[in-house]
Amino acid sequence: MSSSSQVTESWISSFCGLLGHEYFAEVSEDFIEDDFNLTGLQSQVPMYKEALEMILDVEPEDDEEEEDEDEEDEEDDEILGDERPTGYRRASDRRHLRIASDLSVIESSAELLYGLIHQRYITSRPGIQQMAEKYELQHFGTCPRVYCNSCKVLPVGLNDSPGHETVKLFCPSCLDVYTPPNSRFQTVDGAFFGTTFPSLFFMTFTDLDIGGGVRSNPSSAADALLAIQAANREAKAGNNTTPANVTSINGVAPHNLAPGLGPGNIYEPRIYGFRVSERARSGPRMKWLRMKPADVTELDETRRYWEDRGEDGDRPDDDDLNMVDVADGKAVDRRKKIVGRTRRRANGNAGGSPMDTNGVGAAG
């Protein structure tokens, strides 16, 4: 509260430096100062203005001054510029108005507001880029599942509105979500990361080898041996039959489509070396959860659907139909046509409709 002219750590840096806040990116002031990015948040955050000022390390204005046109203008300057001519001039008058309880309300509002801005920021270009750097540095940890071979994970929310669930971790190798290993993350709201971020991340950085480094860097010789044995079994059983020229299935490169799933990556329960039969009461029931077809082009439902029908009446253009890309004449840039739809949804959902965005649900 004292002189803000001192060079101190910004509110944002100190927030991100707190224990348990390791997953957060530092949202740029530019992003926060663009009103468009804050659309709809005012109604979600108590003491919004004060919270926003706190996040931006701006000295608060007196309430009475709000009607004053000049002051409003100056306030804008203050937020946009480095100079803060009016902000702390009256700091001493204000000090007695801000009692401690008031401050703690503002502090928690600021954290909520920052979290909600953060949810939007990490799906913006600079934000997703910042998260990519944190991902590379393994700030979010790795998948605890043995067959995912320490695949790097990303934070995710199971809900886009705050107060429902704490932050979870999404693994692109098994397409599943996990509770962070350390209990300090169990106070972090999942909505501050949102339901969209991790999937958008892997759609954006399609060149990442998500299972990468794994095969070449097994944790022990024994694991390597197990991997080789699994690969041999796989080869014998003809378990990887995806045509070699397929470069994309449903928009994902085959080697990036859930690399931790499928033959060789499913636990086979045994007792004294003998497999436990699925007909035993305690026999396996969940292998489907970790299965993947040996030939991933089996997952091209659109083509299968039209092929099964045989007739051509309503068949869409081949370009729209093709969910499998092969090396020759690679079909790309289906991008543009989705952009409009996506953006509309992005803004429409900003208010946080849990119905639309809840990432958890029943699958068929």
Add this chain to the structure above:
Amino acid sequence: MDDFNSDTDSDYTSYWRDWFISSRGNEYFCEIDEEYLTDRFNLTGLNTEVQYYQYALDLVTDVFDFDCDDDMREQIEKSARHLYGLVHARYIVTTRGLAKMLEKFKKSDFGKCPRVMCESQPLLPMGQSDVPNTSPVKLYCARCEDLYNPKSSRHAVIDGAYFGTSFHNILFQVYPAMLPAKSQRRYEPRVFGFRVHAAAALARWQAEEREKLKERLRGERIETGFEEEDEELEEEEEDEEMEGDGFEGAVVQQ
């Protein structure tokens, strides 16, 4: 092999074993009965697996009485821990050992499944090999039937062979009531509310595999083991899906 009725524990003060199972990092081990340890039959073959076997055994059973230097003492100490682990793998598949491990399982001494949909299902320790020094201990979740790495690095260095490949499966054969109901609920990756097409297509394919399994089981009149409410969740809300590579445009918000 072992006598379930005799409770010899109370007749002895097991200093070394007390110390061992209460040391930090050894939380996965249960205490092996004195009686089990002193029955040579149970230790068959271990004398060639463990250096300074007799001294190590004496140490574990608190009859160690050998004057030696610190280096030697340390060697024997290390052997004793290895011996304890190897005997442990055998002990925990006996009636008494299973009962002890079941108690630890109920208290979640081995941790809980990190998978969100498993809703904190308690785990069991297991090895991917029965041969010592092959791979470290893993944790088995009976709800998703998958294997996980221990959270703590002090557990990640324990030899998996001290638990073995069979114990966790035997436990559920012996105590079928401990089997959790299987769940079909799963995470659905979404972008701006839309299901991600690649993941959704895979999930539908997996669901078909699951239905085939259920049909096989019903054909044999075997319980499927799935949660009842799951059956109702099956019909699928149809909403639009996004293609995998269609998203560059969404990233231009700012």
